[in-house]
Structure formats: structure tokens, C-alpha cells
Amino acid sequence: MLLQVDRLKKKYAKSTSPALKDISFSVAEGEFIAILGLSGAGKSTLIRCINRLITPTQGTIRWLGKDITIASGKDLTMYRRSIGMIFQTFNLVGRLSVLTNVLVGRLGYMPVWRAFLFRYKTSDIKAAEHALERVGLFHVRDKRADQLSGGQQQRVAIARALVQQPILMLGDEPVASLDPMTSKSIMDILQMINRKDKITMMVNLHDVELAKQYATRVLGISRGKIVFDGPPEKLTYEELNNIYS
Ligand SMILES: Nc1ncnc2c1ncn2[C@@H]1O[C@H](COP(=O)(O)OP(=O)(O)OP(=O)(O)O)[C@@H](O)[C@H]1O
Numbered sequence: 001m002l003l004q005v006d007r008l009k010k011k012y013a014k015s016t017s018p019a020l021k022d023i024s025f026s027v028a029e030g031e032f033i034a035i036l037g038l039s040g041a042g043k044s045t046l047i048r049c050i051n052r053l054i055t056p057t058q059g060t061i062r063w064l065g066k067d068i069t070i071a072s073g074k075d076l077t078m079y080r081r082s083i084g085m086i087f088q089t090f091n092l093v094g095r096l097s098v099l100t101n102v103l104v105g106r107l108g109y110m111p112v113w114r115a116f117l118f119r120y121k122t123s124d125i126k127a128a129e130h131a132l133e134r135v136g137l138f139h140v141r142d143k144r145a146d147q148l149s150g151g152q153q154q155r156v157a158i159a160r161a162l163v164q165q166p167i168l169m170l171g172d173e174p175v176a177s178l179d180p181m182t183s184k185s186i187m188d189i190l191q192m193i194n195r196k197d198k199i200t201m202m203v204n205l206h207d208v209e210l211a212k213q214y215a216t217r218v219l220g221i222s223r224g225k226i227v228f229d230g231p232p233e234k235l236t237y238e239e240l241n242n243i244y245s
Pocket residue numbers: 012013014015019037038039040041042043044045046
């Protein structure tokens with residue numbers, strides 16, 4: 001098993017009730033998981049706990065059998081390196097070139113001095129260019145990232161995650177600020193990566209139809225609890241009502 005989440009709880013310091021309550025599930029290699037739920041249900045909190053951008057209050061997260069719930073230092077760096085992350089707001093550095101943004105994905109593999117001096121190895125540059133080719137953006141590699149459209153910026157973010165050579169890719173509402181056509185093109189790229197590179201996907205989505213179309217498994221979250229865990233075909237009207245009630 002790739003990832004095992006056991007009885008996970010997260011309570012933010014100033015809130016009265018926990019954002020996540022007793023969440024348990026496992027993720028196998030190759031799955032494409034969509035997380036559905038109302039705004040405030042706890043989807044982002046779950047993704048952030050898995051990537052350890054925040055530390056859970058209780059419970060355990062195991063990665064390839066190893067407990068990483070409170071990992072720090074080198075262990076945390078190594079763990080994070082195997083996880084690519086894409087965000088709703090793309091999180092690129094606008095004034096830097098597209099290629100340089102993609103190269104950021106290689107930082108976990110190089111000594112700090114190289115990163116500081118922007119001295120990337122030829123093999124890193126080749127890997128970044130190849131990733132840009134795969135998302136169809138090789139031709140804009142020298143442009144400033146802030147000159148691209150939202151959909152293009154998300155593709156750059158995917159290329160950045162790809163050069164990290166991740167095992168799992170997490171997406172926190174990666175298509176929420178894009179129009180329907182662009183959203184589909186981004187989901188197509190994620191599906192291609194999932195199928196060809198065998199990178200496991202876990203993405204928060206607002207759109208049930210996208211989840212049905214692309215996911216192999218859906219986790220429905222309501223008020224910090226999993227209320228549905230199954231294939232998209234089993235998402236009946238009643239189940240959706242349960243998730244979104
Ligand atoms: N940093 C924080 N400090 C305190 N409470 C927080 C923090 N982040 C989230 N919360 C609360 O935790 C709960 C779950 O929020 P979360 O962002 O995980 O939900 P979500 O399902 O991702 O919603 P959305 O789709 O709106 O982002 C909400 O009640 C939210 O207000």
C-alpha cells in the first residue's frame with residue numbers, strides 16, 4: 001500500500017470543532033482519487049495533512065509502511081520529494097521564466113549552493129524541457145510565467161511537479177479557477193500522467209461530473225468525515241445527497 005491514513009484528526013488552534021474527525025483510508029498505487037465535499041468539509045485540510053504542510057492533531061499517516069505523521073528534517077524532505085503538489089492558484093513565481101519555474105521541481109535533488117546560484121545541471125534542464133514538452137508548453141519556456149493564461153500556468157505547475165519524479169500527485173482544487181474547457185484539458189493531462197507514468201492522483205474537486213469522468217475512486221467528505229468511499233459508478237443521487245447535505 002502506498003499511503004495509509006488511520007484515525008486522522010485535525011483541530012485548528014482557534015476553532016471549536018475539528019476540521020477532520022477520525023479519517024481512515026488507504027491508497028493503492030495507480031489510483032485516481034477525487035475528493036468531493038462542500039466548502040469547509042475538510043478537503044484541503046486532508047490534502048495538507050497528507051503533504052505535511054500541517055501536522056495532524058491525532059492519528060497516523062504511513063507512507064510505504066513508514067510512519068511520517070510527525071516526521072521532520074531529512075525524513076520529511078525525502079517524503080515531500082515523492083509527492084508533487086498542484087494548487088488552485090498555481091503558485092508560480094510570476095517574474096521568473098516558465099523553464100525556471102519548472103526547475104524549482106528539481107530543488108529537492110540538488111545541494112543548496114546550486115539552487116542559490118541557479119546553477120542547474122544540464123540533465124535537470126533537459127528534464128524540465130521534456131516535462132514542458134509533455135504539457136505542450138515547450139515553445140513558451142523563456143516567457144515570464146505571469147504572461148501565461150491560467151490554464152497554461154497550471155500546466156507549468158504540473159510540469160514542475162513532474163520533474164520532481166513523484167510517486168503521488170496531490171491537487172488542491174487544481175481546476176477551480178479555470179473555465180470548463182480548460183478544466184477538462186488539465187484533467188486530461190492528469191489522466192495521461194496517471195496512466196502513462198503510473199503516478200497516483202488525489203485531487204479535490206468541486207465538479208461532480210469531472211470526478212465521475214476521470215476518477216477511479218471517489219472519497220466523499222462531509223463535516224470532516226468520510227461519508228462515501230467507492231467507485232464513481234456508485235455515486236447515486238442518495239450518496240451525493242449525503243456528501244452535499
Ligand atoms: N488555518 C486554519 N485555521 C482555522 N480553521 C481553519 C483553517 N483552515 C481551515 N479551517 C477550517 O477547517 C474547516 C475545513 O476547511 P478546509 O479548507 O479543509 O475545507 P474544504 O473542504 O477544503 O473547503 P474549500 O473547498 O472551501 O476550501 C473549515 O471549517 C475551515 O474554516
